[in-house]
Amino acid sequence: MKIKSMYLFMFVLALALVAAGCSGDSPSEDSSEPASAEESESAGNGEESAQSGGTLNIAYEAQPNTLDPTVTTAGATKDMARQIYEALLTLNENWEVTPQLAESYEVSENGKIYIFKLRQGIKFHNGDEMTADDVVASMEKWTDNSSLTQSILNGAEWKKVDDYTVELHLEKPSALVPFSLADQNQLAAIMPQEVAESAGPIGATEYIGTGPFKFVEWKQDQYIHFTRFEDYQPVSEPASGLAGEKLALVDDVYWHIVPDESTRNAGLISGQYDVVVGVSYDAIEQIENTQGLSVDIYPYGFQMLVFNKKQGLFSDVKARQAVNYALDKEMVLRSSFGDERFYTLEPSLFRPEQTDWYSDAGKELYNPKDLDKAKQLLEETGYNGEEIIILTSRDYAYQYNAAVATQQLLQEIGINAKLDVYDWGTLLELRSAPEVWDIFFTGWDTSVIPHQYGFLDSKAEWPGWTNSPKIDGLLSDIESAESQEEAKALYAQLQQELWEYLPIINVGTYSKINGISEKVKGFRDFIGPVVWNVSVEE
Amino acid sequence: MRAYILTRLLSLIPVLIIVAVIVFFLIHLTPGDPAAIMLGPQATPEEVERLREQLGLNLPLHEQFFNWFFGLFRGDLGWSISHNKPVLTAFIEHLGPTISLSILAQAISMILAIPLGIIAAKRRGTRVDQTFMVLVMLGMAIPSFLMGLLLMQLFGVKLQWFPVAGYEPLSAGLWDHLKFMILPATALGIIQTAVIARMTRSSMLDVFSANYIKTAYAKGVKESIVVYKHALRNAAIPILTVLGEAFGTLIAGAVVTETVFNLPGIGQLVINAIEKRDYAVIQGTILLAAASYLLVNLIVDLLYGVVDPRVRLSRKS
Numbered sequence: 010m011k012i013k014s015m016y017l018f019m020f021v022l023a024l025a026l027v028a029a030g031c032s033g034d035s036p037s038e039d040s041s042e043p044a045s046a047e048e049s050e051s052a053g054n055g056e057e058s059a060q061s062g063g064t065l066n067i068a069y070e071a072q073p074n075t076l077d078p079t080v081t082t083a084g085a086t087k088d089m090a091r092q093i094y095e096a097l098l099t100l101n102e103n104w105e106v107t108p109q110l111a112e113s114y115e116v117s118e119n120g121k122i123y124i125f126k127l128r129q130g131i132k133f134h135n136g137d138e139m140t141a142d143d144v145v146a147s148m149e150k151w152t153d154n155s156s157l158t159q160s161i162l163n164g165a166e167w168k169k170v171d172d173y174t175v176e177l178h179l180e181k182p183s184a185l186v187p188f189s190l191a192d193q194n195q196l197a198a199i200m201p202q203e204v205a206e207s208a209g210p211i212g213a214t215e216y217i218g219t220g221p222f223k224f225v226e227w228k229q230d231q232y233i234h235f236t237r238f239e240d241y242q243p244v245s246e247p248a249s250g251l252a253g254e255k256l257a258l259v260d261d262v263y264w265h266i267v268p269d270e271s272t273r274n275a276g277l278i279s280g281q282y283d284v285v286v287g288v289s290y291d292a293i294e295q296i297e298n299t300q301g302l303s304v305d306i307y308p309y310g311f312q313m314l315v316f317n318k319k320q321g322l323f324s325d326v327k328a329r330q331a332v333n334y335a336l337d338k339e340m341v342l343r344s345s346f347g348d349e350r351f352y353t354l355e356p357s358l359f360r361p362e363q364t365d366w367y368s369d370a371g372k373e374l375y376n377p378k379d380l381d382k383a384k385q386l387l388e389e390t391g392y393n394g395e396e397i398i399i400l401t402s403r404d405y406a407y408q409y410n411a412a413v414a415t416q417q418l419l420q421e422i423g424i425n426a427k428l429d430v431y432d433w434g435t436l437l438e439l440r441s442a443p444e445v446w447d448i449f450f451t452g453w454d455t456s457v458i459p460h461q462y463g464f465l466d467s468k469a470e471w472p473g474w475t476n477s478p479k480i481d482g483l484l485s486d487i488e489s490a491e492s493q494e495e496a497k498a499l500y501a502q503l504q505q506e507l508w509e510y511l512p513i514i515n516v517g518t519y520s521k522i523n524g525i526s527e528k529v530k531g532f533r534d535f536i537g538p539v540v541w542n543v544s545v546e547e
Numbered sequence: 548m549r550a551y552i553l554t555r556l557l558s559l560i561p562v563l564i565i566v567a568v569i570v571f572f573l574i575h576l577t578p579g580d581p582a583a584i585m586l587g588p589q590a591t592p593e594e595v596e597r598l599r600e601q602l603g604l605n606l607p608l609h610e611q612f613f614n615w616f617f618g619l620f621r622g623d624l625g626w627s628i629s630h631n632k633p634v635l636t637a638f639i640e641h642l643g644p645t646i647s648l649s650i651l652a653q654a655i656s657m658i659l660a661i662p663l664g665i666i667a668a669k670r671r672g673t674r675v676d677q678t679f680m681v682l683v684m685l686g687m688a689i690p691s692f693l694m695g696l697l698l699m700q701l702f703g704v705k706l707q708w709f710p711v712a713g714y715e716p717l718s719a720g721l722w723d724h725l726k727f728m729i730l731p732a733t734a735l736g737i738i739q740t741a742v743i744a745r746m747t748r749s750s751m752l753d754v755f756s757a758n759y760i761k762t763a764y765a766k767g768v769k770e771s772i773v774v775y776k777h778a779l780r781n782a783a784i785p786i787l788t789v790l791g792e793a794f795g796t797l798i799a800g801a802v803v804t805e806t807v808f809n810l811p812g813i814g815q816l817v818i819n820a821i822e823k824r825d826y827a828v829i830q831g832t833i834l835l836a837a838a839s840y841l842l843v844n845l846i847v848d849l850l851y852g853v854v855d856p857r858v859r860l861s862r863k864s
Contacts, residue, residue, distance in 0.1 A: 230811030434579030469591040
């Protein structure tokens with residue numbers, strides 16, 4: 010009788026398969042082949058016909074929580090949102106503040122009023138023109154959310170003067186205002202007034218800006234799709250950093266969310282992706298040895314050893330200095346990153362190209378390597394061999410490797426160092442408990458002003474609990490400096506103090522790596538991937 | 548029959564309540580703060596505290612538990628802070644790839660395993676049997692992520708027959724869907740093949756030694772009819788049990804396979820939620836996964852009746 014019943018089971022399976030496919034994400038309206046013929050044609054007729062067209066497929070490591078950059082400092086949001094949004098000011102290749110949506114800006118004599126002249130005829134992605142109302146609403150939203158503005162723009166007010174003029178009224182003058190408006194970490198994005206006003210604490214849900222690409226579709230855990238904004242109005246100055254001419258040379262940009270690194274690399278090698286963001290230091294050879302692929306090594310930030318200054322051995326500055334004398338920076342960097350191409354020995358929190366801030370103050374204390382001096386300083390602290398806990402996580406291999414190297418170096422001067430290894434989420438929680446750790450490692454990306462380095466400021470209560478009235482005073486002096494030259498000189502003093510007080514040890518600067526197909530021309534990284542002025546050969 | 552199904556469904560409720568309680572406290576007792584993770588390593592304690600307040604994470608644990616628990620009875624699984632939408636919505640959005648992966652993997656393993664098991668049983672002790680079983684053990688020994696990476700390197704990177712990663716729903720076309728699913732389903736299916744083939748072999752061996760099979764042979768019944776009609780049918784119950792259980796392991800295996808092949812399924816959802824300590828998503832997903840596992844087992848139990856009339860009879864009596 011019934012072989013039927015076995016078939017019945019197979020039939021149910023088949024049915025369920027069909028149902029499963031249908032229960033997936035609703036069918037996307039636009040075809041999975043991104044660049045439609047129509048779009049390519051219209052692009053072909055435009056002024057960029059020689060290089061226009063095609064799709065840029067980027068494999069990226071993490072999914073953002075939101076694309077509204079005004080509410081978060083998360084890297085994934087920063088990297089993707091900058092295609093959609095622009096700010097009044099931005100940064101050129103020397104990290105100097107340059108107008109973007111503002112045509113120009115001036116400061117009143119008492120330094121308390123900033124007057125921004127807006128560029129005219131700038132269109133939002135919804136077709137409306139950008140006016141002062143949109144700027145005021147967006148800037149108020151950003152001022153409420155930005156962690157930077159808490160001190161610099163405290164009590165500030167945004168005012169519309171006419172349709173193309175906006176004023177910022179400050180309670181106290183500060184030369185840092187333009188930097189905070191140009192900062193990329195929590196972009197002061199301009200969006201239409203109604204979007205800015207209706208956005209909740211977790212950000213706008215409609216992504217409308219003035220940038221060269223507009224938002225199309227977000228498939229959770231798959232990709233985020235952007236397309237060229239035909240009405241974009243680039244400035245005519247040559248491109249520099251994030252400033253100057255920005256052209257959308259490709260029709261579509263897909264950011265594929267691919268958390269697994271080996272999958273990203275395999276996709277780059279097979280040609281599925283054109284660019285891979287975040288190649289690990291030990292995978293670089295595989296990419297370099299594949300024909301048709303190259304790597305872009307770009308400076309990212311600095312690696313630092315954080316001391317617990319609230320309790321335990323390192324609340325004594327002499328113990329911190331002992332570690333600084335014992336710590337062979339080059340050895341730690343080599344253990345972390347493997348190859349000299351990926352790190353630089355550098356005492357500054359800023360990069361040499363950041364001409365507004367860079368200083369080499371304190372360099373004599375940067376890498377002194379003197380074990381006898383270290384032992385002597387340690388002896389003066391009265392250290393009697395108690396266990397010193399280095400908190401670390403294998404989730405970031407370079408931090409873990411640095412911790413292992415440091416453990417060895419500390420043991421050489423007689424410090425009984427022990428590693429406590431946790432997952433990243435646990436480490437983030439544990440580091441806020443002063444009783445459980447003495448040292449941890451972390452990376453910090455290069456910032457635009459010293460005030461973004463939370464480990465400097467006592468008020469920030471950042472793990473490690475810096476408590477230096479001298480550094481606090483210098484930070485406050487920089488904030489109220491009348492000129493950038495004055496601010497820069499004060500920062501040099503601060504950096505000297507950083508190497509004496511040692512809230513952290515800046516081990517050195519390090520780079521990150523992107524993998525790029527040779528089909529892609531013009532791709533680079535500047536505080537994140539830059540996708541304009543990039544073309545893809547089919 | 549209806550009463551039986553109803554009783555079985557009702558009996559799921561206490562199990563799910565226990566799962567809910569355990570999952571909630573297990574997750575909340577794990578160190579890690581969703582707010583700190585969301586804001587990243589550079590955030591100050593003040594910023595973290597502000598976000599904790601906004602997310603309701605500063606409430607006492609028992610209050611958070613009751614809010615969530617009573618929400619469950621209204622069908623509210625909570626709000627995902629990382630997706631910024633209800634957990635149920637996020638779950639449904641991620642369901643398609645996982646179901647498709649599990650069913651395809653199950654189908655692949657059945658197509659491979661049942662004939663393999665039968666042939667091995669029929670040729671018991673011969674070289675064919677030994678070779679098959681060695682292959683099966685090898686399949687079982689290889690972890691699914693390694694199998695996934697090997698398949699990806701060979702068919703995705705070297706031969707470029709299939710894309711290495713990504714997903715298209717069935718609505719984009721059957722082939723478009725399948726070309727993304729074949730490698731992950733194979734990676735996952737091969738491991739299941741091992742389990743099912745072994746069970747088929749030993750179950751068939753039992754049946755082959757039964758008297759009614761000998762009688763069938765003695766009557767001169769054709770070999771294929773003896774094997775497929777007399778033997779396989781009677782050997783089917785233990786195979787079905789393994790299939791049901793295998794479905795549970797498939798869901799677990801899917802977590803790894805989805806990560807390797809970047810399928811936006813439940814596995815990815817859970818992994819991301821754990822990394823971000825998105826409590827509501829972890830709780831909701833585990834609860835729903837437990838519920839679906841229990842349901843699959845119920846369906847398997849009901850299928851016993853379809854396959855074997857004796858099960859139906861005994862239930863009536």
